[in-house]
Structure formats: C-alpha cells, structure tokens
Amino acid sequence: MDLSVTVPMGARNVTFRNPIMTAAGTFGNIIEYMDVIDITQLGAVVANSFLPWQGEPNRCRRFAHTEHGYLSAFGINNMTLDRFIAEILPHLPAEEVPIFVDIKAPTRAQLVQMIRACVASGRIAGVEVNGNFPYAGRDEPSYWDNPANNEDMFRALSAAADGKVVLWSKAATSAKMVIEDFVSASERGGADGTVLFNAIPGARIDIHRRAFVCGSTGFGGYSGSGVKPFALWRCVQAAQVATRPVIGAGGIVTAEDVVEYIMAGAHLVQIGAASMSRPDYFPRLIDDLRELLERLGIASLDEIRGCARVETAPV
Amino acid sequence: MDLSVTVPMGARNVTFRNPIMTAAGTFGNIIEYMDVIDITQLGAVVANSFLPWQGEPNRCRRFAHTEHGYLSAFGINNMTLDRFIAEILPHLPAEEVPIFVDIKAPTRAQLVQMIRACVASGRIAGVEVNGNFPYAGRDEPSYWDNPANNEDMFRALSAAADGKVVLWSKAATSAKMVIEDFVSASERGGADGTVLFNAIPGARIDIHRRAFVCGSTGFGGYSGSGVKPFALWRCVQAAQVATRPVIGAGGIVTAEDVVEYIMAGAHLVQIGAASMSRPDYFPRLIDDLRELLERLGIASLDEIRGCARVETAPV
Amino acid sequence: MRFLNEIRISGVRSIRQDEQWRWLALDVSGLPPEARPGQTVVFQDGHHHSPFCRTATVDARPDGGAALLTRFGSGDVLPCVGADLTVWSNETPAVPVGPGALIVTTRSFHYRVAPYAAEGAEILVEEDLDQNLWAELRQRTDQGRAWPSVFLALDPLRLQGFVREFPAADPFIFANMDMSCGIGACRSCHVNLWDNKDGEASCRVGPWFALPRVDLVRLQFSSAPFI
C-alpha cells in the first residue's frame, strides 16, 4: 500500500511519506518530541507559530476542555524564528522528515523577511503563512480580508520563497473573506497550497465562578472533535475551487477521520488537539490508517481523493 | 425563585414565564407536542419555518448524527403560514403560552405580508425573521450581508409588526456580515431582539459508501452540543453591542448550559437538537433549571445576566 | 399507541456484526403492553451530552419478555446490562400486520420484520427461496393472495424493479426512514407521497405505506440503508 502524497512546490514536486502532519502550536518546536516518538515516520512536522518578536507564556488560563473539544489561548508564546533556526533547527532530522514552520506578522515586509530566513537556513521544507493575526479580528491587516490584497501579498511572499520552500496559506477561519475567494486569491498570488482550518473563536463559562474559563478576553480558539463537521465542509468548499493542494485540519481524531478528509479533497491533514491526548498518538494513527486502508481495499490515496459524492433525488 | 423574563416589544414589555423556548424546525408546528407534554410550561414555543409557498419533505437524507451533534437538511418542508394560521393556530393555547413563528422569504414584500398576517391572526405573540434564506449562501438577498440594507428592511418589517407582535431577527450564522454589525443594524431598523445562532454548515462522509451522509449538496446545518463554544461566544459578542434582548441558542443540552447562556448575556434561550433526544425533554429541563438556580443561590435571572467576567493578569 | 417509558436492560445479545455495524438484541423489562412485536420505537442513548436517539424494533422473546432489536456503529459504546433507557413511540400504524399478512424481505433486513411472526404474519426471505422473488410472488398471487396482504420490506431500488414487473399491484412497503423526534414533529421520517405534499411521518402512521402513494425515487434517496 502506498501512503505517499505528492504536492507541487513552484514548478517542482515534493513527496511526503504519508499524509499525516502535526499542527502548529500543538507539537512544540518539534525537538520536544524527538526522544518521545520517531518523528521521521510522519509525513511532515510543523513547529509552533513564530512571530517577529520573542513571546512569553500568556497571562491568562491558556486552555480548557469543552465537552467535545479544546479551547486554546496560548497567545504569542514562542521564541523568534531566528532563534529557532540558530538553536533548534540544527538538531532536527530535516533530511528525514520535512520541517515546516508557521509564521505570523503584522506587515508584509516582516513576512517576506521571515520566508527569506527559512530559505537561507537550507533545512526548512515549507512555510505556512498564518491568517490569524493579529488575533481576535482586531486590526486585521487588509490582506486577510480582501482577495486582491491577499493575492498581492502572496505574490511578494512567493517571490521570497523562490521555489525553494513550499509556501502555504493558512486560512483564518474568522476572516471576513469567503473561503473560496481566500483559496483562489492565495493561489493566484503563488501559494503552493492552502491549510484549513485554524481554530474558530469559542468560549465556555464556569457558572460557579461566573467567569470565562480561558483567554484574556474571554474566548479561545475552538478546535478538536466538535468542530469536525464544520471544518470538513470548509475543506470540501476549498477543494472545489483549489487548483493546488488543500491541507485539511479540524477535529481529526481517528484514521477514519483522516480518510474522510482525503475523500473531501485534502492532500495532507494536520492534527492538533487530539494529538495531545497521548504522546504516542501519531505512530498509532499511522498504523491505524494503514490498517483501515487495507480493510477498505484502497491501494493509494490518489484513488479516493475528493471522491465523496452527493446523493439526492433528481428534481 | 423567579424564572420569568421581561423583554421589550416596541414601546411595551412582554413577560415570559421562563427563558426556555423551542427552536424553529425542531418542534414541528407545535400542535404535535400538545398531547405529549404540557407546552404551556415553556417560556414560549416556536413553529417550524414558514415560506411563502407550500413545502414538501426534502429529496435527500435529511439528518445525520455526528459524534457530537446533528446535521440537518430538511429544506423547505412546511405548509404555508396562511394554512398554519387557518388550520392549526386555532387549536393552540395562545392565551397560555406565547406562540412564535419563524419566517423566510426571498423578498421584503413577502416578509412584510407574512408579518401582517401574523398581526391579523391576533394570536401570534412574535415573529423571527430568518436570515438563512435562500440556503447555502447562494442568491442571498443583499439585506442579509449589508448592514444598511438590513436596517432598511427591518424598518419596513417593524412598521408591519406595528408593536403588535414581537419582532426578532434570527442571524444567519453564515452571513458575511460581522455579527455585531448585524445585531446593531436590525435593532436600528426596529427589531425587538436578535436570535442567534442558527446551525452552521457542516458535513460528514460515509467512508464505506464514499458519500456525504445528508443534504442535497453534501452539507447540512450543524447544531447540537459540538457547536456550543462557538455559539456561546457569538452570544457574548452580540450581547456586548445589543441594546435589546439577545435570544441565545446553539448546543444547549443541560440546565448548566442554559445558565452559561444567561451569564453570557442572553435573555431567553432556544433548544433545538437536544430537545429531540426525548419527548419529555422540556419539562425535565425546566425542573433541572429551577433546581440548579436554587443550588447556586440565584433568585432571579436578572442577577446573573451577562455576569461572566474575564480573568487575566494586568499587563 | 403513544407511550414513553423508562425501561431496564437485562441482557445484551449480539445478532450479527460486520466491519461497520453491530446488530444487537437488548432484552428489556418495563416495556408497556402497547409495544407490539414489529413496532418501531425510539430510545435515548444514555450518553450524557449527546442529542442521540436510536430506532429499534420490538421483539417478543420466547420466555414472554421483550427485546429491542437495533444497530450500533462498531465503534460505539454499547449499552450495559442494568442500564436504564427511555423509550417511546407515537406510532399508530395505518395498516395492521397480523395473521394472513405476507412479509417479503432480504436476509440483511430480516431482523427488522422478523418479530411480526409473533403477530401471525408469514415471513419470506428472498435468499431462502428456490426461485426468483418475482416468480414466487406471481405464483402466490396467481394462487389467490391479494396484493394488499403483501408487505414488501425491500430496498427502494428493488421496489422500482417490482413496479416495472407488477405495474398494477398495490402491496404495502416498508419506509425505512431515519428518525429523530419519534413524535411526528421534526419531519426526519416523512415519506414523499403523491397524494399529500406534506408527506406523512413514518414514526406516526408507518412503517407501512401503500405502494402506489409513495414517490419511490425520492424514497430511494431519503431512506436509510436497508441493513
């Protein structure tokens, strides 16, 4: 059975061992897991979001469970990209598993500079440019809610990526842009693919303490199992207009969920919340996926990508 | 203990026995439940959506469970409002429990006419004007994605309501309008309150049959427990700008959930998906709510409305 | 007959299993006498924060007790012996199925109609026949069986084949719809009918509908799979 996935990078192609990726912010800076699992068995790994400046642990409760998911408000909590490249990247097995980074910044110039740093490192396979910035929809740069500006920005970013790192656009699920417009605009600008989704705003209230359970303004990013139906439909919508790969995410827990996303049109998938349910989550998931495809008689993911059909009586 | 809730209708006030309402589309045309439970114990009841024309059962599978919620694609399935008023309304105990109807139509003129019919009936307490129309975001009338047009439309609708029926705006969660703008625009136009939320688009794929599980285009409205964090935060956002009541909905299952919504700022709540989990759901919920408030030492809902506070370290 | 009861599970028996589903018989106590063998009921799944309910068919056990025949996903948590369930129905079948009735089904759907044997119906399983199903039915009607005493629990696509074979026949058919409220309100289970644009609720007047009334193409797309 062939779990591999091939996706374009500029004019060339990149092949991943399998479609399973970690998600930004849920796998630390990768190095933390190196002694815990064999990370080279994954399709690719993504480090926590980087901003142009040093972060620190957020000043409120940072996560809470909900009945069916996860609220997170980790804020700007990571080191800078430069420090990651200098201190951590040299210790990562970049030759054996593609290393991705997720970046956010208020200005285009800063994003361009960060992408150049990735290219210069020579060991970063790809970059996700994160639409969730600044947070909470306040002061959102116009390139996240206007297709023309978005296209324009990705033109600058793809020039910086220069076909040397994969360039993906990670959709801000809160953006006012219609998802299809977002995907198309990023692609026209030169993005090699679109990652969706990111967490959506969500809240929970502790009725005994009469207080929101996490987040410095009351909400956090809602992700995990409860968002799957919504996220999966977003993936379908994106895949319908996309001419380049869609990287699906949102509420994946089981191998069955992975297959749903592939059937919805995704090339690769990312898993965040569920992957924290146990340290050996990823190796187990990859085993389960192989077994499930075997049982379903599927020899290659290309067979089933986007195959889900609608069943309705003719009018 | 006082469970009652008072909300404005034009220049006057209306008092509800308690904050618990049914939700459009999940309680039939009310009459179906009359022999099943004592519907006069509810705060208010809402009938299935009416369109200006006769519907029929949808031509695809109409619902599916997800791990944590409910996908529905019932389509245009109800009788006309005129038929409801002529055939069913006379049998409902309108003097003992406020009867609400939910209406949708492609044109403003049709909505105005439907509201006039409600007023003329003399037995309808309130009308929700439903933003989810036409479905799936296609051909959405401009008054659902433009605050100025929305305000304008509600001006015409509130003139038709003429202070004789409560007039609420039910937010289309898919609308491109920012929720705060939506609430304010409807209020400026004269709406007595805003109902949110409605289901959000969602999908599930049967990986064995390689097909979407419901909906004639692959998706349905996602509601139920899994959407609660998202819907609750929407309620907070709406309540922060609202000058008239917010009617909260989305994923309520337990009495604790009801209290969360009140603490988030809601005056009344609606329950859809969970209410179908057993025919005696509502009387049990009202008992549970009374008991819970007792235990929490809350004498009136006015004490706790919108009381949830944010806890974060000063910068 | 309308009822709403708390019942208790006294046994869980496996009927069949495949990769996706597990068919179970839940032995129960406390079911009211109105619940007749073959009747479709709805019960609440115990899971706390889930608006989940499931349909089941009432079965009569040889020892005089009752069971619920139902289907769970292979990954679902199974109900436990000793657990309490809430079960209800609002079904008053438009047509009774009793002595003299002939029910026609396939092996995979047999469990849903088998209990009617306790009401005196004869049950015919396609795979157990020596001849083609249509030939068998033709033989039976030639021998005097009236179509309105025939009850077809077959996939809607098969029913469309049946109509091509027997254009004038008027048997009853099993409308196997997903159910949600089980009360007649939510329209989950409404069957598209030629003579009633509102449709009719399978949970209220079903599960049997006179074949000529039903839009079989719409039934095909809105019906739950016949397994």
Place this chain on the structure above:
Amino acid sequence: MRFLNEIRISGVRSIRQDEQWRWLALDVSGLPPEARPGQTVVFQDGHHHSPFCRTATVDARPDGGAALLTRFGSGDVLPCVGADLTVWSNETPAVPVGPGALIVTTRSFHYRVAPYAAEGAEILVEEDLDQNLWAELRQRTDQGRAWPSVFLALDPLRLQGFVREFPAADPFIFANMDMSCGIGACRSCHVNLWDNKDGEASCRVGPWFALPRVDLVRLQFSSAPFI
C-alpha cells in the same frame, strides 16, 4: 523521568465530593517504579472521540501498590475497575522533595501533596495549626529551618501575601498549572519567570519552582484553582 505505560485500574475510591467535583483515588497496577509518590502524571481519559487527558498525583498505597489521585467533574463518566489507562510523564523535578522538606498547604489542596509523606517530607496543613500560618513559619525559621527546604503549595494570592510578610524568603512554590501534552511541548503549563522569558514547563521541571523566579501575579491568573 520519562515514561509512557498502559496501566489497569483495580479500584476506584472516593476521596471527597462537592457539587462540582469528585476527588478520586484510582488504585492501579502497572505503574513503573520511576513514578514516585507526589509526582504529577498525565493520563488519557478513555472516552473515544475526546482529546481529553487529565493530570493526577502518584500515591503510594500502604499495601505497596500505587494509586492516582485525581479530580473529575461531578457530571463526568467515572473510570471503571478493570479499565486500561495510558499514563505518562516527562517530569524531572528541578528540586527533589524528600526527608527534611516541609510542605505547607491547605486542607482542600492537601490531597495533591500528601503522597510526599511517603518520600519523607513533613506536611503542614494550615487549618490544623494552632496559630496563624505566617507565625508558624516565622517560628520554624527562627528555630533554624532554611527557606529552601520549605515548599509552599498555596494559592498564588496567598503567596503574594507571603512575599509581603517575608520579602527576602526563597522557598519553593507549587505551580498548579493545567496540562495538556505532558511532554513539555504545548506550553499549557509554562510558568512565567522573571529570568526566562520562554517560561518553564511545569510538566518537565515542576511542579516546584523557586519563589523569587516566579511572576506571582501572572501565576495567579494562569494557574488552575488550588482545589
């Protein structure tokens, strides 16, 4: 010490209960010897589609076995005897708590630190004292106890009071953080420190931090309640 093990629940004991919470001792078999009394571990909640894990404190049972002390919501489904759990830790405490250590706590949080008694620590519960807590501590340090052998498992607001009382003291404090990955990656449990802007993971080097390093106001807002 890092470990990841499948363990089995052999008993479920209730420690305490209020309207919102149930505190439980889960007797378990299969915990590795690296899991020391008092250590914080993370375990996966059995529920299938939930990305849920919980923290627990390892306890030594008088019969030589081990238990996990943990808290469930009063509405949560409780774990069953016989169930398997996955439990892990990546904790290598920056400071050992053993003979000679004095742990100071309150009654409601006592269960989280009580197991350290098995490691030789003395445990002092505020509500059991004859005098004011600060007076007690002053007396003890006057009699020669060094602050670095004192371990305060107190609410961050109390700790701010402590600092006002003893501005120069350098005891250790318990950072009671929510945990998620339990590996040191996700930053759920990172403590804001004056000397390290990255913060440090309570699940890696905690739960004890030298008081002078910690930003107590931020700890107050990011800490889980001390119950």
